[in-house]
Amino acid sequence: MSAPLQHAFSLDVEEWFQVANLAHEFPRETWDAAPSRLGPSMDRVLDLLDRRGVKATMFFLGWIAERHPELVQRCVAAGHEIASHGYEHKFLWDLDPESLHQDLERTEQALQAAGAPRPIGFRASTFTLTRRTWWAFDVLAERGYAYDSSVHPVRHPTYGVPGFEPGISDVAADNGAGHVLEFPVATYPLFGRNWPVGGGGYFRLLPGWVHRRFYAGLQKRGRATATYLHPWEFDPEQPRIDAPAFAKFRHYLNLDKTLGRLDQLLGRFRFGTLRAVLEDAGHADRLHAADAANPAMRSSASDA
Numbered sequence: 001m002s003a004p005l006q007h008a009f010s011l012d013v014e015e016w017f018q019v020a021n022l023a024h025e026f027p028r029e030t031w032d033a034a035p036s037r038l039g040p041s042m043d044r045v046l047d048l049l050d051r052r053g054v055k056a057t058m059f060f061l062g063w064i065a066e067r068h069p070e071l072v073q074r075c076v077a078a079g080h081e082i083a084s085h086g087y088e089h090k091f092l093w094d095l096d097p098e099s100l101h102q103d104l105e106r107t108e109q110a111l112q113a114a115g116a117p118r119p120i121g122f123r124a125s126t127f128t129l130t131r132r133t134w135w136a137f138d139v140l141a142e143r144g145y146a147y148d149s150s151v152h153p154v155r156h157p158t159y160g161v162p163g164f165e166p167g168i169s170d171v172a173a174d175n176g177a178g179h180v181l182e183f184p185v186a187t188y189p190l191f192g193r194n195w196p197v198g199g200g201g202y203f204r205l206l207p208g209w210v211h212r213r214f215y216a217g218l219q220k221r222g223r224a225t226a227t228y229l230h231p232w233e234f235d236p237e238q239p240r241i242d243a244p245a246f247a248k249f250r251h252y253l254n255l256d257k258t259l260g261r262l263d264q265l266l267g268r269f270r271f272g273t274l275r276a277v278l279e280d281a282g283h284a285d286r287l288h289a290a291d292a293a294n295p296a297m298r299s300s301a302s303d304a
């Protein structure tokens, strides 16, 4: 019997102009006219995952699924898990329970129309699930989501829930609608704090060997890890947009190294979907119950 799968790889599938850092330059009304760069970036990641034989969780924006159904289908055909990143990358603190319901429903419809099963996993835009927006768990439980991967158990000026359990945990919705598994992005405990090591800017900032050492440490502790990246992080040729110096530094740092670093990480550790890691962590019943509550799932792949 092989050891349980501990490491999950995920992609937040959005365009290069949809990131919070560039919102001043690309407000929502400019998106339809902005040039798409998603296809070639996805080609790079999907080819690498294919070569490494790794299945990943793809958190699609509903907006993307409507415009690129072929990408959703390609991910489904390759055996990747399709999950929800919300419809159009709104921060949770700009929504309320009613508008989050609508946002999730619109995304579920977009994903299903593109050929994916109804999602049972969710990741909020830009880690905006904090103590302030804890009500989102009520909505997720009401809609039958089995898991969420939006809490970042770190200290950060705008997001984060310091002190939150850094491994997989079970969150009871305050409204009694049920439970949602929380699978936070990977952090590493050092000097009495949890440091974000699960992707994005830190993934590109730190040398690959440091990253691999963190992951080896987390593996030894038996901790499940969720890693996240974005397609634009595999696109070194993307247009440079002016932004405050630090934001610009973090955003464009080492874009040419992402692919090679991910290749090494995937070669060193065994990675799979968030769903597969949750199953191996003993939550298969919960995931299957969420599937069963979704009639559309029954006829599709059982994610064996």
Ligand SMILES: [Zn+2]
Pocket (backbone or CB within 6 Å): 012, 014, 085, 089, 124, 125, 126
């Ligand atoms: Zn995002």
